[in-house]
Amino acid sequence: xxxxxxxxxxxxxxxxxxxxxxxxxxxxxxxxxxxxxxxxxxxxxxxxxxxxxxxxxxxxxxxxxxxxxxxxxxxxxxxxxxxxxxxxxxxxxxxxxxxxxxxxxxxxxxxxxxxxxxxxxxxxxxxxxxxxxxxxxxxxxxxxxxxxxxxxxxxxxxxxxxxxxxxxxxxxxxxxxxxxxxxxxxxxxxxxxxxxxxxxxxxxxxxxxxxxxxxxxxxxxxxxxxxxxxxxxxxxxxxxxxxxxxxxxxxxxxxxxxxxxxxxxxxxxxxxxxxxxxxxxxxxxxxxxxxxxxxxxxxxxxxxxxxxxxxxxxxxxxxxxxxx
Amino acid sequence: xxxxxxxxxxxxxxxxxxxxxxxxxxxxxxxxxxxxxxxxxxxxxxxxxxxxxxxxxxxxxxxxxxxxxxxxxxxxxxxxxxxxxxxxxxxxxxxxxxxxxxxxxxxxxxxxxxxxxxxxxxxxxxxxxxxxxxxxxxxxxxxxxxxxxxxxxxxxxxxxxxxxxxxxxxxxxxxxxxxxxxxxxxxxxxxxxxxxxxxxxxxxxxxxxxxxxxxxxxxxxxxxxxxxxxxxxxxxxxxxxxxxxxxxxxxxxxxxxxxxxxxxxxxxxxxxxxxxxxxxxxxxxxxxxxxxxxxxxxxxxxxxxxxxxxxxxxxxxxxx
Numbered sequence: 072x073x074x075x076x077x078x079x080x081x082x083x084x085x086x087x088x089x090x091x092x093x094x095x096x097x098x099x100x101x102x103x104x105x106x107x108x109x110x111x112x113x114x115x116x117x118x119x120x121x122x123x124x125x126x127x128x129x130x131x132x133x134x135x136x137x138x139x140x141x142x143x144x145x146x147x148x149x150x151x152x153x154x155x156x157x158x159x160x161x162x163x164x165x166x167x168x169x170x171x172x173x174x175x176x177x178x179x180x181x182x183x184x185x186x187x188x189x190x191x192x193x194x195x196x197x198x199x200x201x202x203x204x205x206x207x208x209x210x211x212x213x214x215x216x217x218x219x220x221x222x223x224x225x226x227x228x229x230x231x232x233x234x235x236x237x238x239x240x241x242x243x244x245x246x247x248x249x250x251x252x253x254x255x256x257x258x259x260x261x262x263x264x265x266x267x268x269x270x271x272x273x274x275x276x277x278x279x280x281x282x283x284x285x286x287x288x289x290x291x292x293x294x295x296x297x298x299x300x301x302x303x304x305x306x307x308x309x310x311x312x313x314x315x316x317x318x319x320x321x322x323x324x325x326x327x328x329x330x331x332x333x334x335x336x337x338x339x340x341x342x343x344x345x346x347x348x349x350x351x352x353x354x355x356x357x358x359x360x361x362x363x364x365x366x367x368x369x370x371x372x373x374x375x376x377x378x379x380x381x382x383x384x385x386x387x388x389x390x391x392x393x394x395x
Numbered sequence: 396x397x398x399x400x401x402x403x404x405x406x407x408x409x410x411x412x413x414x415x416x417x418x419x420x421x422x423x424x425x426x427x428x429x430x431x432x433x434x435x436x437x438x439x440x441x442x443x444x445x446x447x448x449x450x451x452x453x454x455x456x457x458x459x460x461x462x463x464x465x466x467x468x469x470x471x472x473x474x475x476x477x478x479x480x481x482x483x484x485x486x487x488x489x490x491x492x493x494x495x496x497x498x499x500x501x502x503x504x505x506x507x508x509x510x511x512x513x514x515x516x517x518x519x520x521x522x523x524x525x526x527x528x529x530x531x532x533x534x535x536x537x538x539x540x541x542x543x544x545x546x547x548x549x550x551x552x553x554x555x556x557x558x559x560x561x562x563x564x565x566x567x568x569x570x571x572x573x574x575x576x577x578x579x580x581x582x583x584x585x586x587x588x589x590x591x592x593x594x595x596x597x598x599x600x601x602x603x604x605x606x607x608x609x610x611x612x613x614x615x616x617x618x619x620x621x622x623x624x625x626x627x628x629x630x631x632x633x634x635x636x637x638x639x640x641x642x643x644x645x646x647x648x649x650x651x652x653x654x655x656x657x658x659x660x661x662x663x664x665x666x667x668x669x670x671x672x673x674x675x676x677x678x679x680x681x682x683x684x685x686x687x688x689x690x691x692x693x694x695x696x697x698x699x700x701x702x703x704x705x706x707x708x709x710x711x712x713x714x715x
Contacts, residue, residue, distance in 0.1 A: 104647050105575035128545035128581040129512075129573050160511060160546070195431045195482070197493045199509045367710050371431070371493030372482035378706045 080222035099151030131161035152188040170213030198368035203333035209309035218242035220284035222252040227261030266313035272302035275326035280306040357393035413464040435637035441661035445609030457506040457515035477698035490704035512543035516552035523561040542573025562620035570635035588630035603631030
């Protein structure tokens with residue numbers, strides 16, 4: 072067992088997978104010489120050389136397509152997109168190509184690739200650097216989407232993603248990179264498509280993923296002192312979505328709050344709320360409450376930015392509002 | 396070709412103002428008054444100022460993050476720019492966007508940029524297309540860099556402009572590095588401007604640290620565009636003298652390369668040229684620098700007194 076940051080967990084796992092399987096190659100902007108814009112690939116160029124750790128031109132759609140071609144021949148490319156905002160430049164290759172090749176070409180070729188990218192807003196980076204688009208990819212059959220909330224899950228899910236035979240979008244978070252946690256040293260894998268109850272509680276279920284799971288755990292601890300017992304379900308995978316774990320929890324607590332960083336309408340929270348309504352309606356003592364981003368391009372000015380984003384404060388308010 | 400004295404004096408003022416304002420912003424970032432990204436201008440002043448001076452008052456330009464000089468030349472004041480950097484209501488975007496991103500003002504023919512370069516290029520092509528449809532003798536200027544030249548979008552924009560013979564001037568600022576990636580790892584050609592041939596437009600390679608050369612070549616391209624002769628691609632060779640943004644110590648750049656380019660500093664070169672022609676002496680230079688510092692002191696005071704935007708206005712303007 073080691074104590075690692077989320078960043079270290081990703082870095083070591085990439086190194087171990089490069090060492091374990093020579094079909095694994097990393098591609099992305101600034102990942103080699105610069106060792107990653109957020110230092111996730113630190114030391115890997117030195118260790119594995121430029122054939123395995125490839126610095127790319129600024130051409131996201133192009134190098135995602137290159138990764139697809141390499142993956143179709145059995146390589147396992149792990150692509151870094153500097154932020155999920157730049158995924159939009161590559162989205163045609165992801166959605167119209169990577170996700171559909173296995174199905175539409177009659178199962179002739181698999182596309183075992185991973186795209187790693189941080190999502191969400193932090194540090195006043197304003198509208199085009201603070202968006203959450205994991206729901207766009209989770210919407211698309213043929214893709215798998217995972218979003219770990221701590222170093223342990225980051226390591227286990229990254230291994231699973233790299234070893235998976237389908238394209239996996241691996242969602243990271245700038246605000247989580249420096250968070251620490253216990254990580255076993257053995258070669259464990261966390262199955263894609265399995266949520267986890269991160270904290271058990273009696274009164275209300277909070278459903279979240281990635282950084283909002285960390286916020287939910289903080290709120291659960293805070294409300295515990297007031298006698299409100301909060302259960303936290305961490306989705307870990309957005310597609311496939313582990314509906315049974317969500318439903319089982321809500322059937323016990325009879326209350327549900329869903330929190331995510333993306334915009335309120337058409338976001339992840341809407342999918343979870345609809346699932347609960349369909350499968351646990353008779354168990355609910357109050358309507359499902361959603362906490363999400365205000366529907367505005369995230370502005371730069373500090374007060375404006377803070378007012379637009381979901382927070383511990385807004386989660387507490389939502390929990391209280393349905394437990395009255 | 397020698398430029399007239401008054402044009403050189405203008406250019407000199409704008410280039411010195413650009414560098415001093417950039418230094419002022421760096422200082423405010425170190426004081427944590429400016430947060431988030433901050434992008435140095437050092438080494439790009441002759442390009443941004445020279446190209447912007449070649450435009451007419453009704454023309455439009457979409458500068459990028461190294462083109463502070465173009466914003467100033469077009470009329471966006473240091474007051475508004477510092478207020479923008481500080482996220483205040485008097486900033487160009489009223490606190491919506493930060494640093495030099497989103498700092499456009501159409502009243503001055505400036506279209507702000509987003510970081511996904513070269514996202515502005517097709518937009519400038521679109522404005523040029525509209526000029527032609529409306530029968531207006533105006534020119535659009537799009538700026539991008541060696542990094543953005545690898546994006547498929549730059550190909551689409553240049554191809555469209557050439558196909559429709561549109562009045563566009565493309566300024567490609569080749570500063571040797573896209574973030575940490577050197578040009579040799581981005582392309583297999585020596586000159587980005589050589590690609591112009593493949594689109595069917597003239598291409599020119601210019602010393603981007605030579606104000607007179609940048610102005611002369613850009614002016615020729617602007618006149619060509621205005622006369623209905625179509626677009627031009629101008630590649631300005633320079634060197635990014637600081638990291639991609641302020642967080643980046645650019646340990647990946649060989650120090651000898653920076654020393655070599657420091658000898659070609661665009662401002663010092665212009666000043667040497669003006670001194671040779673008897674247009675500048677030490678006393679005039681120190682007067683100018685003092686005047687600029689006083690101007691920036693006043694601009695900073697204005698920006699720091701400007702209020703932060705009211706959170707109740709948060710959703711204003713999402714729709715027209």
